Every structure is written in structure tokens, then in C-alpha cells.
Amino acid sequence: MTQVNAIQLFEEKKVRTIWDDEQEKWFVSIIDVIEVLTETDRSRKYWSDLKSKLKKEGSQVSEKIGQLKMQAPDGKMRLTDVADTEQLFRLIQSIPSPKAEPFKLWLAQIASERLDEIQDPELTIDRALEQYLQLGYSENWINHRLKSIEIRKELTDEWKSRGLKEGQQFATLTDIISKSWSGKTTKEYKILKGLKKENLRDNMTNTELILNMLAEASTKDISQAVNPETFEENKKVAKQGGNVAKVAMKELEAKTGKKVVSSLNAKSLLNSNKKIDK
Incomplete structure (x- = not known):
């Protein structure tokens, strides 16, 4: 069974999802749905109370809810209550919200779109482009971000081939x-940018994205050249790939007199783009 984690956007709010290839259906984080529909900051408590209420009413919906690993706010993969589209439709009926019907239509749409993407993978890229545009990113940044996704996929495929x-x-x-x-781990990088649950790459500047791409592409190329057999050997290759980008960064900083790695995040980047547009 192949599962693919993805972040979907409903009215610019993120909803964690997992696509199951074998069952050909989406599984969606219930607490994310509750947060979207109720706008509460205590979605876990709301879900706990709702489960108790449904159980008392004799509903079996909550008993059929499963758990899958999704990325938590701290960046780690943790088990999260999830529901498929049919289960969510039934749960939503128990959540008073003016957004209930629009959300149902949205769920049906992403399910249909995923089946279309299986037949035509280019649609995945098109929809990612559309989502970033909706969030307000510049087209130049989006092109770099989409390329970074491709390079990351090539690297992880290389790692998988190494076992x-x-x-x-x-x-x-x-x-x-x-x-x-x-000079920073992923966690340290996110702290610098003031991030919690946000994606680090979505908050990188153009230059940061380019250098990160260079580091990951170099790691893949070196791996294919030297054929590391153990995890320790792969760690050495990862360091070598990162060092390629470090050399480029140091040369750029020497020419410009500016540090590449900065605290700029998506909010800062998007505000900057708006000023440029004006």
C-alpha cells in the first residue's frame, strides 16, 4: 500500500491529508477539519467531546475512525485521527458551521482531482502552482519552489534505491x-525564521531555495557517482553535497556583503511582493 502525505488548502487554511493508492481514497485529519469549520483553537478538545456525544447517541462513526502518521506542529510524524470522505461527510453533519456545505463540495472536488492526477501527473504541478498563487507568492519564487520539489523527489528516490x-x-x-x-539543522533553521508547523521550504527566499536545491542535487549526483552502501557512507555523501552549496554561498556573500540565511519568512516575503506590485 502506497500512501502520499499532502497539504490541501481550504479557504487558505491548511488541511493535512493522505492519499491511499490501494484504496484510491483520501484520509483527512479530523482535527484540521474541525479547526476549519469551527475556527476553534481547541480542536482536539472539540473532537474528544464530539466523540463522546456520538457514542452516547449510538453512532458508530467515531468507532470506525482510524489513525495514520501525519506531520505534527513540531515537525515530527505522529499518529492522528483520520477519516475518509464518506466518514467526514457524516461527521460534518454533527458540527454546526456555515462552512459545512462548501467544505463538503471541496472534499468531493479534491477526491476527483486526485483521480485525474493519477491519469495525468502534470496536473499535480499545475494545482501546486495554483495554490501558491492563491497564497500570494510571486511567480519567480513559485518556479523555484516547484523545481525544489522535483529535486527533492529525485534525491529521496536515490536514497530509497540505496535501501x-x-x-x-x-x-x-x-x-x-x-x-x-x-550552518543550521532543519529545526534550527525554522527557529531562526520563527516557524512552528509551517513548512521551512515555503518560507525560504529565492536564494535560499536555490542553494538548498544545489545541495540536494549535488548529494544525489555524488551518491550516484560513488555508490554508498551503508548509512554512514550516505551521511558522508550528504555532507559533501551540502558543502558544494556552502562554497557557492560563501562566494556569493563575499561578493554582495550580505548573509544568505536569514530570518525572512513567508509573511515577510509576501508583504515584500505586495509592495513591489504596488
Whole structure:
């Protein structure tokens, strides 16, 4: 069974989802849905109370709810209550909200779109482009971001071909690459930018994205050249790939007199883009 984690946008709010290829259906984070519909900052408590209420009413919906690992606000993959589209439709009936009907239509739409994307993978890129535009990113930044997704995929495919495991091993190698070129682990980088649950790459500047791409592309190319066989050997390759970008960064900083790695995040970037547009 192949599962793909993805962030969907409903009225500019993020909803965590997982696509299950075998069952050909989406599984959606229930607490994210509750947060969108109720705008509460206590979605976990709301869900706990709702489960108790449904149980007392004799409903079996909550009993069929499963759990899958999704990225938590701290960046770690944690088990989260999820529901498929049919289960969500039934749950939404128990949540008073003016957004209930628009949300149902949205759910049906993303389910249909995913089936279309399986037939035509280019649609995935088109929809990612549309989502970033809706959030207010510049087209130049979006082009870099989409390219970074492609390069990241090529790197993780290379790691998989070496027998490395998703999760801790991928995270360790990613941290080595990041530390080697930027001087910061992923966590340290996010702290610098004032991020919590937000995606780090979505908050990088154009230059940061380009250098991160160079680091990951270099890691993949070096790996294919030297054929590392153990995790320790892959860690050395990750450091070498990161160092390629570090050299480029240091030369750029020497020419411009400006630091590349900065605290600028998406909010700052988007405000800057708005000023330029005006």
C-alpha cells in the first residue's frame, strides 16, 4: 500500500491529508477539519467531546475512525485521527458551521482531482502552482519552489534505491545537508525564521531555495557517482553535497556583503511582493 502525505488548502487554511493508492481514497485529519469549520483553537478538545456525544447517541462513526502518521506542529510524524470522505461527510453533519456545505463540495472536488492526477501527473504541478498563487507568492519564487520539489523527489528516490528508510534516516541526512551548507539543522533553521508547523521550504527566499536545491542535487549526483552502501557512507555523501552549496554561498556573500540565511519568512516575503506590485 502506497500512501502520499499532502497539504490541501481550504479557504487558505491548511488541511493535512493522505492519499491511499490501494484504496484510491483520501484520509483527512479530523482535527484540521474541525479547526476549519469551527475556527476553534481547541480542536482536539472539540473532537474528544464530539466523540463522546456520538457514542452516547449510538453512532458508530467515531468507532470506525482510524489513525495514520501525519506531520505534527513540531515537525515530527505522529499518529492522528483520520477519516475518509464518506466518514467526514457524516461527521460534518454533527458540527454546526456555515462552512459545512462548501467544505463538503471541496472534499468531493479534491477526491476527483486526485483521480485525474493519477491519469495525468502534470496536473499535480499545475494545482501546486495554483495554490501558491492563491497564497500570494510571486511567480519567480513559485518556479523555484516547484523545481525544489522535483529535486527533492529525485534525491529521496536515490536514497530509497540505496535501501535507506523514510523517517529517521531521511531526516538525519536532510539535517546533515542543511547543516553543511547553511550552518543550521532543519529545526534550527525554522527557529531562526520563527516557524512552528509551517513548512521551512515555503518560507525560504529565492536564494535560499536555490542553494538548498544545489545541495540536494549535488548529494544525489555524488551518491550516484560513488555508490554508498551503508548509512554512514550516505551521511558522508550528504555532507559533501551540502558543502558544494556552502562554497557557492560563501562566494556569493563575499561578493554582495550580505548573509544568505536569514530570518525572512513567508509573511515577510509576501508583504515584500505586495509592495513591489504596488
